[in-house]
Amino acid sequence: MQKIPKTKENLLNTAISLVWRNSYGLVTIDDICKEAGVLKGSFYHYFGSKQDLTIQSLDYFYTSVRPMFENIFSPEKEPVQRFEDYCNFVYKSQKELKALYGHVCGCPYASLGCEMSNQDDEIKHRIEEVFTLTQGLFAKTIKDLIDDGLIDEKAKPTDKAHKAYTYVIGVMMMARIQNDLNLIKREMRSGLFNIIGINVKTPKPA
Amino acid sequence: MQKIPKTKENLLNTAISLVWRNSYGLVTIDDICKEAGVLKGSFYHYFGSKQDLTIQSLDYFYTSVRPMFENIFSPEKEPVQRFEDYCNFVYKSQKELKALYGHVCGCPYASLGCEMSNQDDEIKHRIEEVFTLTQGLFAKTIKDLIDDGLIDEKAKPTDKAHKAYTYVIGVMMMARIQNDLNLIKREMRSGLFNIIGINVKTPKPA
DNA sequence: ACATTATTTGACTAAATAGTCAAATTTAAT
DNA sequence: ATTAAATTTGACTATTTAGTCAAATAATGT
Numbered sequence: 001m002q003k004i005p006k007t008k009e010n011l012l013n014t015a016i017s018l019v020w021r022n023s024y025g026l027v028t029i030d031d032i033c034k035e036a037g038v039l040k041g042s043f044y045h046y047f048g049s050k051q052d053l054t055i056q057s058l059d060y061f062y063t064s065v066r067p068m069f070e071n072i073f074s075p076e077k078e079p080v081q082r083f084e085d086y087c088n089f090v091y092k093s094q095k096e097l098k099a100l101y102g103h104v105c106g107c108p109y110a111s112l113g114c115e116m117s118n119q120d121d122e123i124k125h126r127i128e129e130v131f132t133l134t135q136g137l138f139a140k141t142i143k144d145l146i147d148d149g150l151i152d153e154k155a156k157p158t159d160k161a162h163k164a165y166t167y168v169i170g171v172m173m174m175a176r177i178q179n180d181l182n183l184i185k186r187e188m189r190s191g192l193f194n195i196i197g198i199n200v201k202t203p204k205p206a
Numbered sequence: 207m208q209k210i211p212k213t214k215e216n217l218l219n220t221a222i223s224l225v226w227r228n229s230y231g232l233v234t235i236d237d238i239c240k241e242a243g244v245l246k247g248s249f250y251h252y253f254g255s256k257q258d259l260t261i262q263s264l265d266y267f268y269t270s271v272r273p274m275f276e277n278i279f280s281p282e283k284e285p286v287q288r289f290e291d292y293c294n295f296v297y298k299s300q301k302e303l304k305a306l307y308g309h310v311c312g313c314p315y316a317s318l319g320c321e322m323s324n325q326d327d328e329i330k331h332r333i334e335e336v337f338t339l340t341q342g343l344f345a346k347t348i349k350d351l352i353d354d355g356l357i358d359e360k361a362k363p364t365d366k367a368h369k370a371y372t373y374v375i376g377v378m379m380m381a382r383i384q385n386d387l388n389l390i391k392r393e394m395r396s397g398l399f400n401i402i403g404i405n406v407k408t409p410k411p412a
Numbered sequence: 413a414c415a416t417t418a419t420t421t422g423a424c425t426a427a428a429t430a431g432t433c434a435a436a437t438t439t440a441a442t
Numbered sequence: 443a444t445t446a447a448a449t450t451t452g453a454c455t456a457t458t459t460a461g462t463c464a465a466a467t468a469a470t471g472t
Contacts, residue, residue, distance in 0.1 A: 007449080023321045025231015028429065042450055044431065103324040113383035114320050115229045118309040128384055163373075163397045170376025177319035178334055191369045195401065213419075234459060248420055250461065 073137040079144040106176030151197040279343040285350040312382030357403040
């Protein structure tokens with residue numbers, strides 16, 4: 001873990017924030033510099049282009065997301081609880097973002113991927129990587145549900161995980177497009193549990 | 207139905223095509239004019255801005271999509287068949303687009319909505335309208351499934367329709383991001399039928 | 413045929429944007 | 443304290459982009 005210069009980290013965080021709540025195409029290098037309070041020369045000292053910055057942002061962002069996800073999906077927890085925690089985490093994060101920026105921002109990987117993955121293979125590759133890892137966490141949890149006899153094992157865990165994750169991306173998209181936080185509250189957990197086959201009752205308090 | 211001048215229609219179609227396969231932010235007015243073989247002066251004769259063009263494109267595009275959807279979801283057909291036809295239609299369209307442009311283009315409303323609906327309320331409004339209408343078609347079909355005794359009626363049709371449509375949007379996003387047509391083939395029908403509660407067997411030949 | 417309206421042309425401006433660079437400054441190492 | 447490396451500064455260029463406009467051309471109605 002090499003330490004990142006302050007200005008560089010500032011630019012990375014600013015880029016993530018701006019692209020997440022707006023879009024890749026709408027955010028210019030000037031925007032990022034202005035918001036970060038950094039001059040253009042400094043930007044080009046650390047990054048070769050917007051594409052370069054974006055790729056480094058994705059890597060940088062994932063280093064902060066990964067440990068959270070591994071905590072949420074920790075195998076030491078009850079599998080149902082992992083999905084509960086996941087839904088709560090997503091809702092809480094999106095609520096914070098909406099409070100900050102006035103918009104439901106959705107999934108940064110899905111939004112960026114939708115816009116950019118048919119333009120840039122490096123971006124595409126990184127996003128697919130995140131998708132694969134997250135689906136892996138889903139699959140492991142579903143496997144544990146089966147092993148615990150909590151759901152029946154008609155479908156393969158990886159298949160269920162894939163469908164469940166696809167649904168989650170759908171919810172995040174709809175919530176962003178319609179700028180509706182309640183969509184996440186109402187539809188994320190219930191739909192996810194439906195697809196996986198968990199008995200849907202009122203959620204346990206976090 | 208007033209007739210649209212040739213040049214204007216050309217610009218509308220070009221804009222739809224370019225934005226669909228790339229993105230809103232990446233496509234410039236110059237791009238659209240160049241691709242359409244139209245000079246900028248003509249562009250501004252018909253449209254006031256890119257935003258104006260986009261809104262008119264959405265309206266124009268939906269006039270061609272709507273009758274197709276109403277045919278697919280015609281109440282005279284068996285309800286299961288409607289969903290079969292819907293899946294086949296989506297797959298076929300995306301296959302054609304991929305053959306033309308080399309990319310899975312996904313749902314134009316969802317992609318544009320993701321990028322633009324927190325920037326522009328008029329665009330957002332039109333996209334939500336399409337979503338509402340499509341979910342209505344889903345809900346009607348699900349209601350017919352219940353009436354025919356083909357699925358049990360635990361959940362409300364509108365609720366199921368909403369979850370089903372959310373899943374469809376998820377599939378379209380994943381297919382676009384990963385540029386993978388097979389995702390639509392493999393996951394669209396099976397996931398949709400699962401959520402709705404239709405017995406999933408091998409699809410009937412179209 | 414004539415007048416009116418719609419459309420097209422192409423050159424134009426102004427602003428935004430990406431990217432460069434040498435010199436000045438700060439930081440870190442010996 | 444001195445040197446070397448890293449960082450910052452701010453002014454610079456070139457290109458792209460949105461948008462304007464008056465004149466020329468084409469289409470339409472009478």
